[in-house]
Amino acid sequence: MRDLGNGFGYLVAGQRWVGRNRRWFGFGLLPGLITLVIYVAAFIGLAFGADDFVTWATPFADDWSAPWLGLFRGFLVVGVFVLGLLLAAVAFTAVTLIIGQPFYEKLSEQVDKSESPDGRAPESGRSMARELWISTRDSIRLLARALVWAVLLFALGLIPVLGQTVVPVIGIGVTGFFLAQELTSVALQRRGVQVREQLALMRSRRLLVWGFGVPLAVAFLIPVVAVFLMPGAVAGATLLVRDLDSATAS
Known part of the structure; x- marks a missing residue:
């Protein structure tokens, strides 16, 4: 259980690092702001289309009497929004990492340099174009995995009560894991x-991983919060990787 606290500690340490290095905080905000604009447009579409989607997905309930039809579809609309937010939290990181690869690479490298006794950071030896291609490819693979989970959780979300209680909790855990992996x-x-x-x-x-990713997943349900936490999340993930490196080496 100690690892849960340690994971959260890396998240806090990352926010403190960008707090001490405000130039890098501002530098790391730019990709998140671009992604936020895209997300606002997407959620406006979801707000207008959730009712129609639920109605289309549940034709078997058309003949149900009131109030059960309204309650059932109302629960599902809430479920669509919750699962949409969870998927958005994962996708936000992936999309922002793709857009901000050069930004976050520099930020992560600076964290490594500041924490290294010799002031040096590990290097892959690959070109920037190659790094961007690998980052994009891996983000798409992770998004595909996250989408499979989202479909599964949506299907479970159709079950009354269970879909509005247990499933969102599982979704937060899955989202936290993927967020930590992406960062x-x-x-x-x-x-x-x-x-x-x-x-x-x-x-x-x-x-x-859950200690680091789950609190972040909860915070990332609010896209504006995600924008401001993203630079510190990248810094914290780098600190986490440094300690994993040390533990593996020892």
């Missing part, structure tokens, strides 16, 4: 760790 990928990729190895490493320290 640590910036520093791990620079160390030459491939996406499958990244996932294996995250699974070997699930409590640490």
Whole structure:
């Protein structure tokens, strides 16, 4: 259970790091602001289309009597929004990392340099174009995995009561894991760790990952909050990777 607290500690440490290095905080805000504009447009569409989507997805309930029809579809609309927010939290990070790859790479590198006795950061030896391609490819793979989970959770969300209580809790845990993996990928990729190895490493320290990712997943349900936490989240993920490196080496 100690790993849960340690994971949260890295998240706090990352926010403190960007608080002490405000130039890098401002630098890291730019990709999140661009993504936020895209998200606002997407959620406006969701607000207008959720009712129609639920009605289309549940034709078997058309003949139900009042008030059960309204209650059932009302629960589902809430479920669509909750699961949409959870998927958005994961997708926000992935999309922002794709847009902000050069920004977050520099930020993560600066964290490594500031924490290294010799002031140096690990280097992959790859070109920026190659780094961007690998980051985009891995983000798409992770989004595909997250989408599979989202579909599964949406299907479970159709079950009354269970879908509005247990499923969102599971969704937060899944989202936290994927968030931590996506954020640590910036520093791990620079160390030459491939996406499958990244996932294996995250699974070997699930409590640490959840301690870092779950609070972030809850905060990321509010996109504006996500924008301001993102630079510190990248910094904290880099600090987490540094300690994982040390533990592996020892």
